Amino acid sequence: MTPEIPDIVIGRLPIYLRELTLLREEGYEVTSSHELGQRLGISSAQIRKDLSWFGPFGKQGTGYAIAYLQEQLKKILHLDREWQVALVGAGDLGRALARYGGFAHRGFRITRIFDNDPAKIGSYVGNIKVLSVRVMKEEIERIGIQVAMVAVPAAAAQQVTDALVEAGVRAILNYAPIVLAVPEGVHVQHIDPAAHLQHMTYYLG
């Protein structure tokens, strides 16, 4: 894998994969950069350029075989396996995430939930028992979990993150409204609904 591929390009691959899955659900077997671009609001040139980092996926004039391109994107994004995910925070948001239908078939499964609230520890969210954050490090290390979601209040998020990193987690999805500091080699993505809203109000005026 070429290491110099811009991160911004990597970030678009899951969007392409999502749209390909949708196209296939709609019964299509072949698509084009033009069609994908139309549906995603991205230029076809951009899509061709992004994909060309990883190889020639389509033939001039015949477009992309959707199933093949899906499979290749899954390999590139390391989704040819299922990733166990540790969820920290069993409040409203944590419970919503544990029940969220958008992880299945996309490579992720929440298998551990942690909280520091004695009232929540030992309770069940779906079929997963909420564990104490006190056992978080040993549990994550033991299973070798590398992916986590942080759904705790802002004031606790950095401390939780430090503990996750210490336990060996290398990818963190942060729902708290703060910017997390992590050492090099650890990846953070920030779910920032206000930024999405701000993106749209540009067009409202």
Add this chain to the structure above:
Amino acid sequence: MTPEIPDIVIGRLPIYLRELTLLREEGYEVTSSHELGQRLGISSAQIRKDLSWFGPFGKQGTGYAIAYLQEQLKKILHLDREWQVALVGAGDLGRALARYGGFAHRGFRITRIFDNDPAKIGSYVGNIKVLSVRVMKEEIERIGIQVAMVAVPAAAAQQVTDALVEAGVRAILNYAPIVLAVPEGVHVQHIDPAAHLQHMTYYLG
């Protein structure tokens, strides 16, 4: 406002604004495209190019005055006012969003919450009374709300969206794990945690 500015550029402006706010909280008054780029993992050339769509904000050699650039970005994104937001869905996720600390001071305030569950209608989430979706259209029209968040199950999300659009909403933040269809002129952003996770697993391998 030049209409040909790529949407992908607009999408980065809230990220710049967020980082500027953070820099200011840390006590900085001036920054540079280099510093911003380092902190955000975006090239300084990209940042200069993005901002140059909107005017010359910095002087060669002296960088950007943070407060001024913040103010300009807020104007560009129409954040020089507060947007009322309608939230549909008073389940776990809806309640988490109603309490979320990341909207304050960023231009948005949830002022109406709707649900179709008789057990939830009439209850309070924070200090907001949950209203029936039956009165949603008239309520949104009456107040002139243009921004909404959809936090309902996937099976209900398109129907809710159609009703919001009919009521005059023009910007929708979708938390349901489906792609929503909306007419031209209505904007949708999709909170898709699986896509963020997939972006990160690229680097795990």
